[in-house]
Amino acid sequence: MPQNIIITGGAGFIGSHVVRLFVNKYPNYNIVNLDSLTYAGNLENLKDIAEKSNYFFEKADIRDADLLQSLFEKYKPAGVIHLAAESHVDRSISNPIEFVTTNVVGTVNLLNAFRAHSDMQNGRFYHVSTDEVYGTLGDEGKFTETTPYSPNSPYSASKAASDHFVRAYHETYKMSVVISNCSNNYGSHHFPEKLIPLMINNIKNNKSLPVYGKGENIRDWLFVEDHALAIDIIFHNGRNGETYNIGGNNEWKNIDLVKKLCEIMDRKLGRAAGESEKLITYVTDRAGHDFRYAIDASKLMNELGWAPTVAFDEGFEKTIDWYLANEEWLTNVTSGAYKHYYADMYGAG
Ligand code: NAD
Ligand code: TYD
Secondary structure, eight states, X not given: OOEEEEEETTTSHHHHHHHHHHHHHOTTEEEEEEEOOOTTOOGGGGTTTTTOTTEEEEEOOTTOHHHHHHHHHHHOOSEEEEOOOOOOHHHHHHOHHHHIIXXXXXXXXXXXXXXXXXXXXXXXXXXXXXXXXXXXXXXXXXXXXXXXXXXXXXXXXXXXXXXXXXXXXXXHHOOOEEEEEEOEEESTTOOTTSHHHHHHHHHHTTOOEEEETXXXXXXXXXXXXXXXXHHHHHHHHOOTTOEEEEOOSOEEEHHHHHHHHHHHHHHHHTOOXXXXXXXXEEEOOOTTOOOBOOBOOHHHHHHHOOOOOSOHHHHHHHHHHHHHHOHHHHHHHTSTHHXXXXXXXXXXX
């Protein structure tokens, strides 16, 4: 009998890579993608595997506790990999409550459904989380699994709260859980509200490149397919109740990353060197903008043998090529509601 595994948020950026990996790699699992298809979820992201016999889709909102109960009763999943979330910091600043209802209440609804309908001691509830729960770093040091939580944005506060609930269900109800906290991902199918796809889209369309503050904030970037591989390893081999940090050991100042992107885009679009860089515009800084994130992933590397497989230059180039080759995807996801979001956030420019 194949085991049912529910992956929430499977139509989103990271979720679609995880669903694809699991559907292709594990024919003995039935993979159920549970997603409400918000602005960030798009079934086009999965059209290459949609017809596979071990892939199932359920359109469901994790805020709907009753619906989750009935779906968990139907599938009795052996495992849950929970990625569904509101994921954009800027949106959390303008509308925090959505982050509480989906990220916190939605996670608790899932925990309750798993508790009611699955073997919670031998199954596995995996919460996919972010390094942003640890707050911000100065010039030195890295986040480890024992760094105290100190979230600064409504987004990271909601992810921190959901991590705490997952831990609490482990302690209180002996639920088998794992949590991972990962750094910034980049790759294909990334919604163009986040730094890298937004800049690619704007360069392509000759629109200004809004760099927050002085562009000196630092992020650690990991290729999304390496994150999916880490999730696979942690889901199968991570120790019950443990947290694993995931990172690329690949820190970039925002402005340096944007300049590198401009350079590559000039080359790919046949523009004169330096042309795209002229689009850079320094704009008002994000409120409460965390200065630096950096991850110490040695626990995951030493204990479970994971390591990033894709070097940044290679992954970055691949990512840019994907957006240039998938113009229709970009047009589809940037029509409608995106236009309103963009105008509210950055003005008409
Ligand atoms: P995303 O915004 O691209 O996708 C989120 C998905 O969740 C979408 O498919 C959306 O439709 C779905 N969703 C949202 N609200 C829902 C609801 N109420 N019910 C059901 N489905 C809902 O996000 P992402 O960047 O792929 O991130 C996935 C997960 O990984 C999130 O939990 C995020 O916190 C975490 N994470 C992201 C990053 C990153 O760099 N993007 C890094 C570390 C951790
Ligand atoms: P983002 O992709 O939103 O990820 P996160 O805030 O979760 O790290 O932003 C990455 C960095 O880029 C962050 O320091 C904010 C900055 N940024 C800009 O400078 N301009 C932009 O238009 C966006 C979206 C982000």
